[in-house]
Amino acid sequence: MFSFDPYSPAVDADPFPFYKTLRDEFPCFWSKEANMWVLSRYADIVTALNDWQTYSSAKGNLMTELPNRAGNTLGTTDPPRHDRLRGLIQHAFMRRNLESLGDPIRDIARQTAAPLADMKEFDFIADYSSKFTVRVLWAALGLPLGDEAVVREKAVMMVQSDPVTRSKGPEHLAAYNWMQEYASSVIAERRKNPQNDLISHFSTAEIDGDRLDEREVLLTTTTLIMAGVESLGGFMAMFALNMADQVEARRTCVANPELLADAIEESLRFNTSAQRFRRCLTRDVELHGQKMKEGDFVCLAYGSGNRDERQYPNPDSYDITRKPKGHLGFGGSVHACLGTSIARLSVKSAMEAFHAVVPEYRRLEERLPWMPSSTFRSPMRLVLART
Amino acid sequence: MPQVTFIEPSGNEVQIDVTNGWSLMQAATSNGVEGMEAECGGSCACATCHCYVEDHQDKLSPAAETELEMLENVASERRPNSRLACQIKMSNELAGMVVRLPATQV
Numbered sequence: 415m416f417s418f419d420p421y422s423p424a425v426d427a428d429p430f431p432f433y434k435t436l437r438d439e440f441p442c443f444w445s446k447e448a449n450m451w452v453l454s455r456y457a458d459i460v461t462a463l464n465d466w467q468t469y470s471s472a473k474g475n476l477m478t479e480l481p482n483r484a485g486n487t488l489g490t491t492d493p494p495r496h497d498r499l500r501g502l503i504q505h506a507f508m509r510r511n512l513e514s515l516g517d518p519i520r521d522i523a524r525q526t527a528a529p530l531a532d533m534k535e536f537d538f539i540a541d542y543s544s545k546f547t548v549r550v551l552w553a554a555l556g557l558p559l560g561d562e563a564v565v566r567e568k569a570v571m572m573v574q575s576d577p578v579t580r581s582k583g584p585e586h587l588a589a590y591n592w593m594q595e596y597a598s599s600v601i602a603e604r605r606k607n608p609q610n611d612l613i614s615h616f617s618t619a620e621i622d623g624d625r626l627d628e629r630e631v632l633l634t635t636t637t638l639i640m641a642g643v644e645s646l647g648g649f650m651a652m653f654a655l656n657m658a659d660q661v662e663a664r665r666t667c668v669a670n671p672e673l674l675a676d677a678i679e680e681s682l683r684f685n686t687s688a689q690r691f692r693r694c695l696t697r698d699v700e701l702h703g704q705k706m707k708e709g710d711f712v713c714l715a716y717g718s719g720n721r722d723e724r725q726y727p728n729p730d731s732y733d734i735t736r737k738p739k740g741h742l743g744f745g746g747s748v749h750a751c752l753g754t755s756i757a758r759l760s761v762k763s764a765m766e767a768f769h770a771v772v773p774e775y776r777r778l779e780e781r782l783p784w785m786p787s788s789t790f791r792s793p794m795r796l797v798l799a800r801t
Numbered sequence: 802m803p804q805v806t807f808i809e810p811s812g813n814e815v816q817i818d819v820t821n822g823w824s825l826m827q828a829a830t831s832n833g834v835e836g837m838e839a840e841c842g843g844s845c846a847c848a849t850c851h852c853y854v855e856d857h858q859d860k861l862s863p864a865a866e867t868e869l870e871m872l873e874n875v876a877s878e879r880r881p882n883s884r885l886a887c888q889i890k891m892s893n894e895l896a897g898m899v900v901r902l903p904a905t906q907v
Binding site for chain 2: 739740
């Protein structure tokens with residue numbers, strides 16, 4: 415009897431064979447373990463993303479939601495309120511407005527990569543990407559220096575779940591609460607002494623008297639820290655994994671770093687770290703002969719849609735010349751990742767600097783320790799050796 | 802399924818079947834139409850899904866405030882019939898629509 419359990423270590427390690435069975439045999443599947451429907455085909459996921467009236471985010475978008483979060487973040491609010499709130503802060507994340515961060519990010523990459531020159535073996539995450547992402551986030555958000563290590567530890571903890579209880583355990587909730595208190599103190603400080611940074615801007619931003627309320631500023635800040643540390647770091651590790659394993663592609667990118675941009679898009683398609691998000695139905699929907707009911711949760715498996723051969727021929731082939739337009743690596747439609755431009759800029763800068771110091775490498779561990787998360791997928795460790 | 806004709810920057814015309822409810826941007830990107838960037842994934846945050854709506858204007862919902870603000874940032878000439886393709890959802894009313902893509906999105 416086929417089952418799809420997004421809490422199982424098997425799915426953490428390799429969801430793709432499960433996704434194939436879902437797409438081909440059960441395109442609208444009720445997962446007992448997740449207690450929700452699972453949509454796995456590209457076309458159905460895109461339809462759901464475009465139809466927020468039916469597939470609402472207001473009851474939470476993470477597969478295993480954190481307490482009191484739904485309704486208080488951008489990703490858990492529906493239009494029209496969502497659009498007004500997003501409009502208040504998204505200018506800071508647009509590519510044209512990130513120009514001033516380009517050189518600082520390249521400098522951070524170079525400085526963070528430099529110590530790797532003396533290392534024969536290292537953990538890409540502990541020794542490079544975790545330091546890089548935190549420094550970039552600190553520069554972009556204007557967070558106080560000195561807190562990086564503990565903030566990272568809490569961000570990584572809060573996105574995980576207990577695979578046995580299939581819910582957030584006390585350690586995950588404690589990390590989430592810590593993060594909220596931390597964000598709260600930073601917001602208070604920025605309100606007292608506003609700087610020219612993101613947190614200052616959106617704690618004070620206003621359109622026609624409409625502002626983010628206290629709760630929303632706090633939870634948006636918490637989400638941004640989570641996204642900037644965990645999501646960006648998680649994807650960077652996946653990209654490094656792809657570059658480690660796909661030797662020809664890596665050599666092409668080392669020889670011509672401009673091609674990193676195309677490789678990044680292919681990695682976002684091939685194995686985004688943002689694998690699965692959820693929505694809640696506001697009405698009954700019949701799909702592929704299944705009757706989904708108002709109030710049911712629905713998993714949108716972006717990681718599966720991205721491997722759907724109905725959309726991408728030869729989907730399990732990693733091809734940096736593919737240029738996969740419309741991929742779901744950053745989600746899509748109104749809630750598409752706010753950090754898309756900063757992520758593309760950061761990952762390209764990070765890998766370019768990394769390759770300048772370590773152009774030839776392979777991974778040492780055949781089996782990787784995968785993060786136990788029902789939403790995200792990335793390794794906890796990625797040991798590489800120079801070759 | 803209703804159809805949309807996209808005129809690519811080269812002048813090449815591409816006819817696409819579009820699922821109702823999908824944005825024109827989504828239809829273009831998932832069908833490999835040239836001339837559509839859509840960097841922000843459809844969240845009205847990048848102005849790189851700019852298009853010129855050649856007909857059916859009376860059937861379109863008018864642009865909301867965010868779209869109007871973003872249209873100020875388009876890379877190619879802004880015209881009276883300029884819209885962001887991610888803000889136009891397909892419906893039977895728009896069947897046969899013709900949409901021209903600009904010379905550049907960046």
